[in-house]
Amino acid sequence: MTELSIVPAGAGAGKTHHIQETLTQWVRDGKVRPERILAVTFTEAAAGELRQRIRGALIADGNLQAALAVERAYVSTIHGLGRRLLIEHAFAAGSSPQQRLIAEDEQDLLIRRSIEENQALNELSRNLGAYGYRGSFTSDDTAEDSFRRTLLGVIALLRTLGPRGGDPTMADFVDASIRQGYRQPVGTPETLAAGLKQAVDALLLAFPRSLADDAGSAAAKTAFRDNFRALKQAEQLLSTGGKDWKLWQRLRDLRQSKRAVRRLMVTMTWPLRS
Missing domain, CATH: 3.40.50.300 (P-loop containing nucleotide triphosphate hydrolases)
Structure with missing residues (x-):
């Protein structure tokens, strides 16, 4: 039929x-x-x-x-x-006809081996903190546990795509979609890193301490303290050429203070007045 x-x-x-x-x-x-x-x-x-x-x-x-x-x-x-x-069809595929579900420990071992054998995943797994993976005090999970769960989630999604999940063109399509959404960076990585370091150094030079004392609310004080710690971390990280994408995300949302900006303008124009 x-x-x-x-x-x-x-x-x-x-x-x-x-x-x-x-x-x-x-x-x-x-x-x-x-x-x-x-x-x-x-x-x-x-x-x-x-x-x-x-x-x-x-x-x-x-x-x-x-x-x-x-x-x-x-x-x-x-x-x-x-x-x-x-x-x-086990013998035709060179496998055993005795099928069984693998245990959780076996699954974990297979995932670890796959990560070690894949160059990109291996490099990522050696610096999980730079990509936003953190452990949990409440569940005792490590950054490695979080990374493996994410990896298993991606595998599960690829399985739902059937044969398309293993098609190399799928990865190219996803890469192109991400680049289109975020747009192509202007300049080389070295130039962008130098510009970021210059911006961080300028902020720390202009505000050598936290602006929390100039804040008018508790929320603003907390935000300014967090911003200052992030800038100090970025200063140290950029001096060593390191990466921390979670830190860069924190620096995208620095809190602004009109009071501090006015004080900075007065400080900068004081030599001109004298």
């Missing part, structure tokens, strides 16, 4: 009923033998219900032989079908 029918439908629209009616009619018309039926659903309960509906319809027709043959049909979940294919 080469006939292909696509029936898009939402939840509760009667997809199982449609499949049952179609398969039953095929058996009645002699297009397919009952034991040769292959049907997949999302849950074991739905698979059992589908089998019972086909059997019940054939019994109602008085075709007891066909109803009994339905027991030999393969009606299962999509995961069950995948497992069956892996087992039946």
Whole structure:
């Protein structure tokens, strides 16, 4: 049979009923033998219900032989079908037919090995703090745990794409989309780093201490103290050529104080007045 029918439908629209009616009619018309039926659903309960509906319809027709043959049909979940294919074709793929779910410790070990073997992931994993990964005091999770969870999440998303998830052009498309969204940087990395360092040095020279004393509210005092610590961290980091993307994000949102700006303007114009 080469006939292909696509029936898009939402939840509760009667997809199982449609499949049952179609398969039953095929058996009645002699297009397919009952034991040769292959049907997949999302849950074991739905698979059992589908089998019972086909059997019940054939019994109602008085075709007891066909109803009994339905027991030999393969009606299962999509995961069950995948497992069956892996087992039946294991030797052709050079694998063992004894399939099992790997334990959490085994999964963790495989992820660690994959990270070590991948140059980009290996480099990233050796400086997780620079990319915003932090441990948690409440759950005792480390930065490595957070990174591996993110990696597993990406793998899960790629699996939902099917064959497209392993297509190299997909990575190129994502890279182009990110660059389009953030736009291309103007200048070389060295020039941008030098400009950032110049801006940080200028701010620290103009404000050698935190502006918290000039703040009018508790929230402003906290924000200015955080800004000052971030600038001092950036000063030290830029002097060594390091990276910390989370720190750069903090520096994008420096709090402004009109009072401090007025004081800076008076200080800068004082020599001109004298």
